[in-house]
Amino acid sequence: MTTIRDVAKVAGVSPATVSRVVNGLAGYSAETRRRVDDAIRELSYEPDTLARGLKTKQGAVIGVLAPVVSDALASEIMSGVESAARQRGYSVMLGRTGPNSAYAASYLRTFRTYRAAGVILISAAVTADMRRALGSGIPVMSVAIRDGAQFPSLAIDDEAAAYDGTRRLITLGHRRIGLLAGDPASTLVNTVRKRGYLRAMTEARLDPLIEHGNSLYDSAPPALGRLLARDAGLTAVFALSDEMAAAVVNELQRKGRIVPDEISVLGFDNTRTSTHVYPALSTIAQPLERMGQLAVERLLAAEDGPAGALGPRILAHRLIERGSTSAPADRTTPSRTTSTTHPTKENS
Structure with missing residues (x-):
């Protein structure tokens, strides 16, 4: 041996x-x-770490793999994972792959070594290589992303959410709305959200204006600069992550622009970042902590049957309005709500 x-x-x-x-x-x-x-x-x-004396019962570990995503987003999902796992007597093992996705295989082997009861992928799709690394006996689930396959996943309808956010800006009276999107290579999230924005803009017969960051804070200021260089008269920016939206607010204020009087800013995710900036962000809310809890529940249920049979599940999103959005200065402000729920169909 x-x-x-x-x-x-x-x-x-x-x-x-x-x-x-x-x-x-x-x-x-x-x-x-x-x-x-x-x-x-x-x-x-x-x-076989367990055979060498690991004092953990078989199946008492749940693995979580978090590639490069917002720390705030991953943290809130992890909060739900940990609370649900702890209630059921399971430990959580987290692997962060950083910018080098090659690390994922090593973490997956570690999860297999510890005979994990299941593995949760945050904002990452299940691939054939991942499935092979884990073996057939460990169920795996994607969270905050729809992987396009029949492996279990928990996510909102990203296209509908981006559509709703864009429509709200249009309803407020905005006609020059720039989109600050994420990595264009992210076809399962970024491309889908862009589609929702484009659908709303097309329906309203408005010209779209799109620039890309990478969903993280530091990518937003240069992308905002490119947006404003293309249209200095923008009255709204829809950023497809709260981290980018927070950076947009700070950068606009650094440039002497008043948010939302001169330009509104809408974020996405409703992480803690959304309330750590002034004015606080209006944003699309994902039920991130609940996603983590449900992922644990479904993975443990999958131990009694084939994981793939569970399929994807779509959760509801909400549009939360705070201080970073308003009607343009030359328009009368429509009635506002503090929280609008947009339920979507759930498939168990």
Whole structure:
């Protein structure tokens, strides 16, 4: 049987380093990780931490994999995951892949080693490689993204949500509405949300104006600059994440523009970031914490049957209006609500 010492010899590292890589710990270079991963694949090494005395019962761990997404979004989903897991006697193991998605395979192997009861992917789709890394016995679910397949997922209807947000800005009287979208490579979220914006603008016979960031704070100021360079008379910006929306508010104020008197800003997600900026953000709310709780419940239920049979589930979104949006200065303000619920059909 292949041992950790065999892997260490092939990789040219110490057994302790192999152990750190296998368990997702820090303290080695990317090149070292690559050599260890290559050696593990070459030798078909399957570490059995439990057999070496891990004091955790089989199936008592739920794995969570969080690629590059808003820290605020991932944190709120994790809050729901942890509360639901703790109530049921499970521990949670989190893996953050950072900008290098190659780390995902190592984390998935670790989840398999710990015989996780299930794995939750935050804003990431289930791929064939992920499924192979986990094996057939561990159910997996995507959260805050619809992966387009029949693996379980929990998400809102992103197109409908972006449509509703754009329509509200139009109802307020805005006609020059810029969209600050996320990474154009994100076809399962960004492209779908853009479609909702474009549908609303087309119906109103308005010209769309789109620039891209990457959903994170630092990407928004340059993208806003490009929007304003194309149309300095914009009266509203719809940013497809709260982090970008917060950056837009701060950048506009730095430029001497008054929010919302001169330009309204609408965000997306309703994370804590939305209330940590002044004026507080109007935003599209996702039930992020509830998504985390439901993911745990559905994964544990899937232990009794094939995970794929559960399929996707669509949750309701809400439009929450705060201080960052209003009617344009030359229009009379329509009636406002503090929270508008837009339920969507749920499929169990």
